[in-house]
Amino acid sequence: MIEPTTELELSEAVRDAVGPLSIRGGNTRGMAPAAGDPLSVARVSGISLYEPGALTIVAGAGTPLSEIEDALKQEGQMLPFEPMDHRPMLGTDGTPTIGGVVAANVSGPRRLRAGGCRDSLIGVRFVDGRGVALKNGGRVMKNVTGYDLVKLLSGSYGTLGVLSEVSFKLLPKHDATGVVSLHGLSLSDGVAAMAAALGSPYEVSGAAMTPGVDDGAGSVVRLRLEGFENSVAYRGAQLQGVLKKFGAADMAMGGEEDWRAVRDVDAFADKTCIWKIAIKASDVPQMLETGIWPNFGCDALLDWGGGLIWVGCDEAQLAAISDDPIEGAARLHAALQSYMQVVGGHATLVKGPVALKSRVPVFQPEATPLVGLATGLRAQFDPRGILNPGIMG
């Protein structure tokens, strides 16, 4: 394992590399390819600047996420995008780093209100495939000086550069959390209820649904409100009014742990294969009820008001699709990606056996011109093709 402790050492390590590198921080998100010399950024670590009055933090890419969250908590602030912890879902251990959050553009339920990781990220330092240390963006929250490579690097899974430092804009952390919930709704009513809530002025900061069986039995829709306590209570009551046509909604204060479970997709911890799907929310009922469920037994969880679907299969569900579970999973994978091709959006295989990952395109295939641009960018940023080769097409 190559373990540089500074950006300079990191750039030397990349410059001197003679073959492919497998780049990781805490290696908790299943990103690092199996092949290649392991290169860990975990020791390029530490918060170098935190100005609560400017809502800004700058840290080494290897800084543990928990270290950052603890520092912010002390000042009553937070990362707006609520990054998920992949460990429960993927069964990984290790320490999630802030660089890993950025490399995979990891967000959580608050993404629908506060934007994703890429929206809060305001600066990066990284080492390209030549071993050259580069910077883009900075530490101020409004910056249009030159091209925005900050967003390009976010979600590029280490294929364009190895992150050494990241900067974020922050938000004050709310005093109180409240949840308005509806039970027993059908999938289409649940999606419609979330749309009604998100279309109201009451600043819903989380909208998730666990679909039920047989037209909604056992389903739960959860809508989160955050802010000053009085304001949360007021908006909860208003929201109950907005949702009246969907039935009586419950309102309760608290519920942070439920949202952590939504964020980390706890309910799918026992699934063998998991897909993450970004879709227009109103397309969800038809996709699942007409396109997927009649042909594939699988479970689904909705977040981001339906804009995000987690689809999961356990061993038994895969066995029901085909005698060969890899074949069954590959068929479901193909069905999800072709559906997204038609309606718009994308399906990514997040968890699955190596045999499946090496057989199917993990990421949603892109249109031909974009494939050309992606190939061109990789050749420019990493001419030797040594940065996490084999992932992202």
Added chain:
Amino acid sequence: MEMPKPDPRVLGLKSKLVARLRDVLPHDAVIDDEIQTRVYECDALTAYKCPPLCAVLPASTEEVSAVLKICHQEGVPVVPRGSGTSLAGGALPTADSVILGVARLNGVIETDYDNRFIKVQTGRTNLSVTGAVESDGFFYAPDPSSQLACAIAGNIAMNSGGAHCLKYGVTTNNLLGVKMVMMDGTIVDIGGAHMDAGGYDWLGLICGSEGQLGVVTEATLRILPKPEGARPVLIGYKSAEIAGACVSDIIKAGVLPVAIEYMDRKVLEVVERHAKAGYPDCEALLIVEVEGSPSEIDEQLGLIKQIAAKHDPVELREAKDAAEAGRIWLGRKSAFGAMGQINDYMCLDGTIPVSSLPHVLRRIGELSKEFGLEVGNVFHAGDGNMHPLILFDANKPGDLEICEEMGAEILKLCVEVGGCLTGEHGVGIEKRDLMNVQFAPEDLEVQMRVKDVFDPAWLLNPAKVFPLASSESRRVQVEAAA
């Protein structure tokens, strides 16, 4: 400001080019008359002017594609133009370029309240995007000062901001999808009504690329439900330092105002004469606005007033009704116009860490004395996006040059304290040659390599963003090859 010498080969192509463009566009969509092309000789950076070879006004994505294909084949530079409100010269032509204006692409394609987006053609003005949805209780959040005139195409090119970024973000945070035409005429769809990119974040890269990577013809934009209400409070202080400390304390206290605006004495005096907003006599004025229901507003403003009072304000005034709120905003909204009435001015938009506000304002005051030009400061204090207005006399020989020199010093100062050259206006030609102050050569090189991928012949808006000396080998190589 230096511009590349026009290519005689391209100048000689004019009649052939115009004929080819007329083959694919209606007659009136190709403007080649030397008087009419002067309409396109500059944008809002009026100090620099140059009529283009010709201008085209396509009315569909297919027409844009046909135009670009021809220009690509002929090796002719293209300068995309929204409404021409760029303060940075983003739409300034060269004599050997074709202006591609998107003004005729101004329709609404789709509105969807369940999924909270609107899909528009990009020649549509910013304000009319909100106009299309506000009767149904929604709005489009980015609100640059020029929103009455500026086009979404330009907003995307420059990643425009506005007064309400602190809460709602800038263009890139509100852009879900685009249809874009590449320089060779290829049409690509990126993103859509869903959130987040599947592969690389193409949207993030395109937004703010100043029309150098492609021409965006359609945009899917996030719309938001209008808040229940909003109310401002006005706070006057004896010094910039105190006002800066107050801003920092408000942010630290956990309130997130939708806007924190700042005006200094110079601006206040002019605005008071012009708009009679009834502002107090003070060195630094803050307008802080919060949103929500009446009781939510009371709670937030209560906290803000408490913090403000600790800093011993000259005046602390809360709007009691809509009329008073209007008066508080009146002066701020008319500030640029009022300053323009008394003088020519150059408006900069460097951004700094909020903690450096007092230091930077003090240095700007010193520079003002050194250069002998007055400066007014009016800006978005919550996000550190400065707007120093340097007053000069355009009719006095040499004054513009002194003003530009002083502007450069202010922007260098912004970078020195950890900020950047431009927070929302873009680089264009105005800050092009200062890019070396903020970026090392290799940081600029990697950005130019991105352009190499999208536009290998460097035909799209080629003389912008990068210092001419840095981009020369790429542009000149093209001329030689063509």
